[in-house]
Amino acid sequence: MRSNSIRSIRRAELSRAAFEAVIRYGLRKATLDKVGEIAGVSKGVVLHHFKDKSALLEAVFRRSNTLLSESVVELYRYAETPYERLWAIIVANFSQTIFNPSVCHSWVSLISEVPHNIGCQRVQIANNERIRSNLVHELKHFLPETEAQHAARHLGVLIDGIWVRAGLLPEPVSSSAAISEMEYAVSKMLPYDESSAAKHKEARKKIETVADIALGSKAFKDRSLQA
């Protein structure tokens, strides 16, 4: 098992290096040599651990999605009510640790691999489905089943849209701007209830504060993709 673990450590190092290469040079100029250089090994090593460049990019893609889902899991630990959990899912997708210009740009670069890479497609589908079912689960506390289904799909698409925009445009999109965009959507979808409005506002504030601490911690960031 040890050897297996060394292998997986190397693979993680190399995907991190590849991610960094995509950030620095863009997908088309992120060569295997540069990936090796960043990781401090020769190009041969890269191809020893990944059968080809597609496999490497798939690993990068998978890793960045894993990071995202770990954020959700991490924030979920602190969410105690359905509304808090709903907000945790949203905030986890836009916390500064993962939602920043470098990561958004490289995500946009990476997804070009998806249409011709079945592995990436599976990762993407699983990821969409996970977020969707999480959202449905919480939304059902506020909406009838079919409405919840619809709203969940809608929010998922919106998350993707915000990410793409942030990746396409040169000026950074702040976490708070992204989150308030989501808030707008949620407010249009949930029935407005005077009595719980204040409570919800507090819940949002709590989750956002927790996110800054929990996802901004060094321990969490060290698992992150950026160097």
Place this chain on the structure above:
Amino acid sequence: MRSNSIRSIRRAELSRAAFEAVIRYGLRKATLDKVGEIAGVSKGVVLHHFKDKSALLEAVFRRSNTLLSESVVELYRYAETPYERLWAIIVANFSQTIFNPSVCHSWVSLISEVPHNIGCQRVQIANNERIRSNLVHELKHFLPETEAQHAARHLGVLIDGIWVRAGLLPEPVSSSAAISEMEYAVSKMLPYDESSAAKHKEARKKIETVADIALGSKAFKDRSLQA
């Protein structure tokens, strides 16, 4: 001026060929040789008309965005009320002629060029802004200024989100599915008015019918990117 026109014809042919190459092989494997082969010329010709691959991809990107805005202009001609114009903008972005698996996949592939290509960024920004201001203009008939601004940005992001999803997933997303997703969003944003609901429904139907005819016509398709 003739020579200029020959040049622009060739450039159009070559961007179309490049688009086709991206569809067939994916961005990373869409080589200049393959582009030349599809266009029926040697690789040298491609580089004679475009200074490098980035310039070629930028042209493809620009061309596909132009096509999109031409769809909007075309549909606008038939829209007579603010609601019809609002719907025309939306439907133009999802008419079958341009919203289909091949085009979506290759759009997703292409946008990876954007973060490291200032020209593409400008195209993208201009495009976003155009759609946004068009939407604001129509939404102002139904919402106060600031609300209209917000709603317009929101719809723009949603359009991008739907496109990305359609580009990432292997199963095709139908035009009608995309449009009904937009309808859901619009219905949540516009104040519900019993008296105009039926009229709006009719307006949507009219525009969608017009879109099938006007954007599905051979004359319009011939200007399209696909071979």
Place this chain on the structure above:
DNA sequence: CATAAAAACCTTCTAATGGTAAGTTTTTAT
């Protein structure tokens, strides 16, 4: 500890790629 097997790693080689440069043919303008 000794040693064989396996895994990690490096170097070298090849075909393909993006891009350049120098040339030839065709178009255009006068």
Place this chain on the structure above:
DNA sequence: ATAAAAACTTACCATTAGAAGGTTTTTATG
């Protein structure tokens, strides 16, 4: 008719993805 310019081709070069083979390091087992 002819000179200039543009379109196109070919030959070339440096870099790239990837394969193959060899060397070192790790691991397992007697």
